[in-house]
Amino acid sequence: MYRSALRLSSLGLVLGVLAAPAPAVHGGPVRAAPGPGSYLDSRLPVEDRVADLLARMSLDDKLGQMTQPERRYVRPEDVTRYRIGSVLSSGGSAPSPNTPQSWADMYDGFQRAALAAPLRVPIIYGADAVHGHGNVAGATLFPHDIGLGAARDPALVRAIGAATAQEMTGTGVDWNFAPCLCVARDDRWGRTYESFGEVPELPAAMTTLIEGLQGDRLGGPASVLATAKHYLGDGGTEGGRDRGDTRAAEQELRAVHLPPFREAVKRGVGSVMVSYSSWNGLKMHRNGYLIRDVLKRELGFTGFVVSDYNGIDRLDGEEGFTRDEVAAAVNAGIDMAMVSSDWRRFIGYLRDAVRDGTVPMSRVDDANRRILTEKFRLGLFERPMADRAYLRTVGSPAHRALARRAVAESQVLLKNAGGVLPLDRRDRVFVAGRGADDIGVQAGGWTITWQGAPGPVTRGTTILQGIREAAGPSATVAYSRDGTGVDRSYDAAVAVVGEQPYAEYHGDLTGGMDLDAADLETIGRLRASGVPVVVVMVSGRPLDIASELPKWDAFVEAWLPGTEGAGVADVLYGATAPTGRLPVTWMRDASQQPINQGDGKKPLFPLGYGLTYG
Ligand code: BGC
Ligand code: BGC
Numbered sequence: 001m002y003r004s005a006l007r008l009s010s011l012g013l014v015l016g017v018l019a020a021p022a023p024a025v026h027g028g029p030v031r032a033a034p035g036p037g038s039y040l041d042s043r044l045p046v047e048d049r050v051a052d053l054l055a056r057m058s059l060d061d062k063l064g065q066m067t068q069p070e071r072r073y074v075r076p077e078d079v080t081r082y083r084i085g086s087v088l089s090s091g092g093s094a095p096s097p098n099t100p101q102s103w104a105d106m107y108d109g110f111q112r113a114a115l116a117a118p119l120r121v122p123i124i125y126g127a128d129a130v131h132g133h134g135n136v137a138g139a140t141l142f143p144h145d146i147g148l149g150a151a152r153d154p155a156l157v158r159a160i161g162a163a164t165a166q167e168m169t170g171t172g173v174d175w176n177f178a179p180c181l182c183v184a185r186d187d188r189w190g191r192t193y194e195s196f197g198e199v200p201e202l203p204a205a206m207t208t209l210i211e212g213l214q215g216d217r218l219g220g221p222a223s224v225l226a227t228a229k230h231y232l233g234d235g236g237t238e239g240g241r242d243r244g245d246t247r248a249a250e251q252e253l254r255a256v257h258l259p260p261f262r263e264a265v266k267r268g269v270g271s272v273m274v275s276y277s278s279w280n281g282l283k284m285h286r287n288g289y290l291i292r293d294v295l296k297r298e299l300g301f302t303g304f305v306v307s308d309y310n311g312i313d314r315l316d317g318e319e320g321f322t323r324d325e326v327a328a329a330v331n332a333g334i335d336m337a338m339v340s341s342d343w344r345r346f347i348g349y350l351r352d353a354v355r356d357g358t359v360p361m362s363r364v365d366d367a368n369r370r371i372l373t374e375k376f377r378l379g380l381f382e383r384p385m386a387d388r389a390y391l392r393t394v395g396s397p398a399h400r401a402l403a404r405r406a407v408a409e410s411q412v413l414l415k416n417a418g419g420v421l422p423l424d425r426r427d428r429v430f431v432a433g434r435g436a437d438d439i440g441v442q443a444g445g446w447t448i449t450w451q452g453a454p455g456p457v458t459r460g461t462t463i464l465q466g467i468r469e470a471a472g473p474s475a476t477v478a479y480s481r482d483g484t485g486v487d488r489s490y491d492a493a494v495a496v497v498g499e500q501p502y503a504e505y506h507g508d509l510t511g512g513m514d515l516d517a518a519d520l521e522t523i524g525r526l527r528a529s530g531v532p533v534v535v536v537m538v539s540g541r542p543l544d545i546a547s548e549l550p551k552w553d554a555f556v557e558a559w560l561p562g563t564e565g566a567g568v569a570d571v572l573y574g575a576t577a578p579t580g581r582l583p584v585t586w587m588r589d590a591s592q593q594p595i596n597q598g599d600g601k602k603p604l605f606p607l608g609y610g611l612t613y614g
Helices: 004-017 046-056 059-065 076-082 100-115 145-151 154-171 201-205 208-214 250-256 259-266 288-298 323-332 343-355 361-378 388-393 397-410 439-443 463-470 517-528 566-572
Strands: 067-069 086-089 124-127 227-231 271-274 304-306 337-340 412-416 429-432 477-479 492-498 533-538 554-557
Touching: 046 361, 059 067, 059 343, 059 361, 067 343, 076 100, 076 343, 100 124, 100 154, 100 388, 124 361, 145 154, 145 397, 154 208, 154 388, 154 397, 201 259, 227 259, 227 288, 288 304, 288 323, 304 361, 323 337, 323 343, 323 361, 337 343, 343 361, 397 566, 429 463, 429 517, 463 477, 463 492, 463 566, 492 517, 517 533, 533 566, 554 566
Parallel strands: 067 086, 067 337, 086 124, 227 271, 271 304, 429 477, 429 492, 492 533, 533 554
Antiparallel strands: 412 554
């Protein structure tokens, strides 16, 4: 089914509403009519439509297209007045109440406002649906990318993209700031879990997510625009410092960090987001060589380039825009600025820079051509409103089943002494640990809030609930968070330990990478009972466990599985045999960071390691 059906009828409604003339604040051209040769004629080739529309646009129309405020800092009437081209929800920015319906209502409100301007150019609305539509309560949340890198199943990732696109389409959101194609080279980096793996081949293979999100072609059923991010070298910064400096010869930058972007362009990705980080001291947001010459000319990228959140106003290291920053970023090839709150100033500076020739008009036209081309290709002019037929897919049983399969495929079995796994359905099992019964912990960052949080933050199945379902009806599954109450009557004890939620920047580790003291105590209690101990680690990266591992009978790395904890239980009970393999090298101790395949360091487990049963 095409999302068009509903969208067409809502467009009719909107156009009806628009019969009354809107106030022409900037004295733009007269209201466009879908006459012959007009950009509103969907039978014309996209190129012709773009050319026709561009010819009708004033400078103010064009500046607006290049501007992306955050939803909290812009009102629908601003969208009309300033001809805003895009609005975003940043991490955790949601309408209240946070329901799929109110997302669709909010989206339609902004869209109606965009269509109320004389040229009726629809906005494109962006959000970080980086492991499913994470800002939306009740959405299906898939494993974060590092788990999908462990699953090594490009077709599965394509299916996850398609499911995510459906859930987004129901809420109206047209544009996903995913996939992150970072090649995480230092696990201290707080975005390691957003990486499919430490070698370029893994993120490159998982660019199938783009095909899933965008569909066979943009504008097809439930098709959303994808974003390859963060260009370039975000995963290579010194010390794994977020927004830091990637020091590398060009040859190394190209060999390690560029291949996934090359692949993304081949698969037709519609947008690319620039990285906050620098390359050899030069901020990527002003790197015309890498954006203009390499990405656009050499790789032949025809979509549009978006800045990162406030990425332009920090070019000089200070918060707040200067005119020089705006001109430098736009001239370097950034087509749209994710400006959050200070978007008026951005527009003003860019207008000045165009008027005095610092930014050539041809650059502004090129940016507009790129943005409008993607909007036409997406079918936004024909179907601008949320397609509520897809609302019922948000958190649907089919999507949760897909997520559960992805979770099972992403588990990596790293130790299984004496074959303690798989558990038997008749076993008496004692479960403990801070990650055992906590949706927020197993979903990690970019879940309802930017950094994520422990607790019942959204609907799903915890790992403990999954274990209870997997165990036979007559089996005993006991639970206490810290392991108190365990005794030798059990056949096995499962400790679900690891990391508490975090996201970019805040998740960087500078000191040790040890397991938390509370987790070690819990495992200690289980061990003291004499029962075989299975450690399941919920974490966004390898932790420093070499000295603890000899005390554990079995060890499963679960990554950040998302809402469907039953997939972990599927592997623990052998309903699915473990097939996941490490997408990153597992250090012997934290002082080895950065540690990567081929660097001669001796790891605890090499890249690609993973056991199975039998
Ligand atoms: C992140 C991006 C994200 C953007 C919008 C930035 O801080 O680096 O990955 O897409 O915020 O939320
Ligand atoms: C937003 C994030 C964004 C970050 C950038 C936060 O307030 O919620 O989406 O990435 O700011 O600094």
